[in-house]
Structure formats: C-alpha cells, structure tokens
Amino acid sequence: MLGEDKDLKRKVDHLSQKVETLERKCDERDRQIEKMKRRLEELAQAYYKQQDHLIKQELSHGLANDSPQGKSPVRPFVPAPGSRAPSSALSLQQDSVGHPAGLPVRNSDPFPVYDGAGTGWTAATRSRRQSQQSTYWQAQAPAPPQRTIAKAAPGNVRDFVTRYNALPSGGGIADRDARKTFLQEFSIQGFSCANYEERMSNPKVAPRYEEAEVMRADYWAMHVQDGLYAVAPNAKLTYDSAHHAAGGMMEAFDSNFAPGHTYRQIRVETSAYFLKRGGRWSVAKKGLLRLSE
Secondary structure (H helix, E strand, O other), X not given: OHHHHHHHHHHHHHXXXXXXXXXXXXXXXXXXXXXXXXXXXXXXXXXXXXXXXXXXXXXXXXXXXOOXXXXXXXXXXXXXXXXXXXXXXXXXXXXXXXXXXXXXXXXXXXOOOOOOOOOOOOXXXXXXXXXXXXXXXXXXXXXXOOOHHXXXXXXXXXXXXXXXXXXXXXXXXXXXXXXXXXXHHOOXXXXXXXXXXXXXXXXXXXOOEEEOOOOOOOEEEEEEEOOEEEEEEOOOOOEOHHHHOXXXXXXXXXXXXXXXXXXXXXXXXXXXXXXXXXXXXXXXXXXXXXXXX
C-alpha cells in the first residue's frame, strides 16, 4: 500500500512538473504576443505620424485653399538635369532641327528634316517644315505635374463653406430643416472636445477631439480625402469663452474673439482641416472665423 502511494505521488509530481512547464511556455508565448502587439502599434503610429506630417506639409503650402478665389496650384515645370528650361509648358526652346530641348528625339518624326540645313529646300519650305515640326513636338510636351494634395480640396469644399455661411441659426422648423438638409447633403460627421472639463481647470492640457452625435457636436466635418476633413463649428453654436478655450476652438481656428464677449453669428472665412484616425481627430491646418454678436 505504501509503495502504491509513492508511485502515485511520483506520477502526480511528474504531471505537476509538466503543467508548470506548459504554464511557463504559455507565459512566454503571451509575452511574445504582447511584444509583437506593441511593435505593431509602434509601426502603425509611425506610419500615421508620417502620413499626418506629409498632409500637414502640403496643407501648409496652401494647396487645400477653399477660398472662393482659390485655385489648385500647379508645381512649376522642372526640366531634367542638363537640359534647358522651357519658357512655358507650350513654349519650349528648340534645337537646330526643331526638337524641343529636353525631350528625346523620336524615331518616327511626322515632319522629318533630313539634315540640319534642309539642303535642297527653299528658305520658305525649310521654315514651314520646322514650324510644323515645332507645333507637333510642343503638343507632345508632358503636362506640368501637380501635387497630389491638390486633389484633396475639390470644389465642394467651397460649396461646403458657402452653404454653411448661408445657414439660419434660428430654432424654427424651417431653420432646423435647412440645417438637417445641409448635414445630409454633405454627409457631415460630428466631434467635440472630449476633455472639456479637464481643460476648464487646466488650460495647458491639449484638447482631445472625439466623435460625437452630429446635432450636439461642437464641430461639423465634411470628408475631403482619405483621413482629411474640412471642418466648421456647429452652425447653432453660441461662441463664448468656454468654447474658445476649453472647447478647443482656439486650437482649431483663428478669429476675432475677445474675452468676455459672446458671439451668436459665426462666418467661416476658411475652413479648418482635421485628420481623423479611428475615433480621434487632430488639427492639420487652422481655419479662420469672423465672429459677430
């Protein structure tokens, strides 16, 4: 009986050791998984930071200007190293046989000049040939490249601002219907400063903008491209010191706000631009407001 107890105890000890070994392996596996998760999170944050930086760079050059006079700018034509710079996209310097400088000579020239001098041709024929050839090669010249972000501010940003500034701020049925129509037509999303109360007691804390129900949100956002949004204050918002400071408006917009004043009329001169990552929002470019009491 004693021998059976000892044998059973050895089995129990052996199984206990196996269990401990498996637990250690599980713990190690969990640590590796956590390490991989942290690494993935770091890579994701680095990627988003890089994308945000690129978009902010483009916006800082004014390429998403939504003012009524704004036009999508075009990057000047830059010739290849060693080539002569053209005076314009359709006015290129030519070589001795009429090819635009900086462009490769085509094997199949529709207006061939058999030698540089046009031997055997009259001066008028040679001039006409070279004029025809010049016109052809100018038409083949590549269009000046545009910055990618120029596509990030389509005309509907200007429509968004124009329609926003025309919205009524009253509480009547017609006014409410006009605002609802605006929200639907532009697929408006809403967000507010989530740490409003914390900033009331400590203004040095950075604002944390998070999603909110659109009718109650302090900010209205219209999607522009990828994670980029054009943003204006809620049209029904009463702009006061609390919204300006704790509500994060001063980080999102420049304005004529004066402490102690309350403003019921908000005109957007230039929309702000925000980046959206998940449910969080961050300022990409400040907008401009004109406030009136």
